[in-house]
Amino acid sequence: MIEVRELVKTYAGRRVLDGLSFTAGPGRVTAFLGPNGAGKSTTLRMILGLGTPDAGSARVRGVPYAELRAPLHTVGALLDASACHPARSPRAHLSWLARTHRIDPARVNRVLALVGLESAARRPVRGFSLGMRQRLGIAVALLGDPEILLLDEPMNGLDPEGIQWLRGLLRALADEGRTVLVSSHLMQEMAVTADHVLVIGRGRVLADGALTSLVSAAADPPAVRIVTPRLEPLAHALREKGAEVTYGDGPGEATVTGLTGAHIGDIAARHGWSVHELTPVRPSLEEAYLRLTATAAEYRATAPEALAAHHGDARKETACHA
């Protein structure tokens, strides 16, 4: 259980967190989403006690992180996959961490095997790909067998097999009753992994709810996609029944709102018009997310002519290591 209450944090005059409150509960994977600069990494750092909020509090299992006496057994975190000395091996990196908590060295071997780094365990991290570094970061997070996991962009750099593996791992961890908070920009991936979605923008919560309700809320009003060789007359007939018809890009393609698929099919059948496709449009998490964050995106690509006038301090406060 992670409880964040009214967190406020200002960096160089910019309010990165602006009264952020949420609770991430056990037994589910919570997707932590938001545009670049929304405050995701800052929030994770405040939860871990690495920075001090101007106001508000972050608690894990009911206490501030700094009061945990053996924090690795409570919270496992992956903040930055490259956070390891380049000359050190994964085994050495995990070994010193294990020593701080008197974790059995055999556990180091187990997590190395779990993340698939056994064969590279003694090689310097210097030569590792981003995906291998992510695996090491995940091993670090899992080392203390924690009940809470905080993972910042863990899928970055993983190959398709690795992403699939991580998806299964996150699900398994949540099913064991752990609290799993994962930030990511990979919407399709989060849509199949998460149960709960937390979207933030400009340091505030934009949405906090079950994945299914968030996505279906974005499908309002519900739409139906049709493809028919008789689009003109059908569109006319549908509009007469009060529907809104928007022509699509392909021939005979349109999106209809205001009528159900059954209604549309019945009308077409009555006239003897064939319909080749009739599909309820299911909005994706990505669409729901983009709709939510449309106004809150901090750093958006601008048209080239606007570039000259736009000087932002577009530096993400983390992940900026020389």
Next chain:
Amino acid sequence: MRDLLAAEWIKLRTVRSTWVLLAVGCTLTVAVGVLFCALIGPEFRAADPVRQRELDPVGLPFTGLQIGQVPLVVLAVLAVGNEYGTGMIRTTLAAVPRRGRLLAAKLALLGLTGLGWGLLSGAAALAAGSGALGAAPPAGEALRAVGGAGLYAALLAVLAGAFTVLTRRSLTALGVLLPLLFVVSGILAATPRLRSLARLLPDRAGLRLTQTHQDVGDLSPLAGGGVMLLWAVAAIVAARTALRRQEV
């Protein structure tokens, strides 16, 4: 605390540059000491006992420590600076949220490393240097000088590590420490009016621990060691205050 020390020891020993720096420092200390002793050897052997004392047969073999300490300073700076440079400091502080204890463990380990390195390098330099000089120093003075080298190296490593907590960057720390130890102190010492200031710099004061001969105006070995200790303590206090407030 023992676990934290052990963890920091794993960190230090699993980076190859640690061993390279320690070996280079030791080699430099011994080689430069032997070179000096070999050069002065003929004059020393021809001198009468009073003049021989002035040449400081115990201090001479430790001449190389002034250059041999550079890799040790680099080691201590990197041990702290790399935590910030790689971002590993976040992992470290997440594992050990009690920052005072973390700093204590880290600096204690650097001190112990410095002590071990100083004793070893000092003993080797004294043995090899005395051979080249052709004079065996009295056992008591030899022991004291070797112990002094260990103590000096320990305090120097702690000072360098603590200072790097303030700068958070290895390059900045080295940019201040190396000139201070090797340029400023040399210039001050060569300027007659500023000599009294130069003797209070960490290296000038600390290296008195390895010397038995005392010129007029030199700090006594004990006073020199005390001044060096004050430098180290000041750096520890500043680092402790800074680390408590740092956001990483």
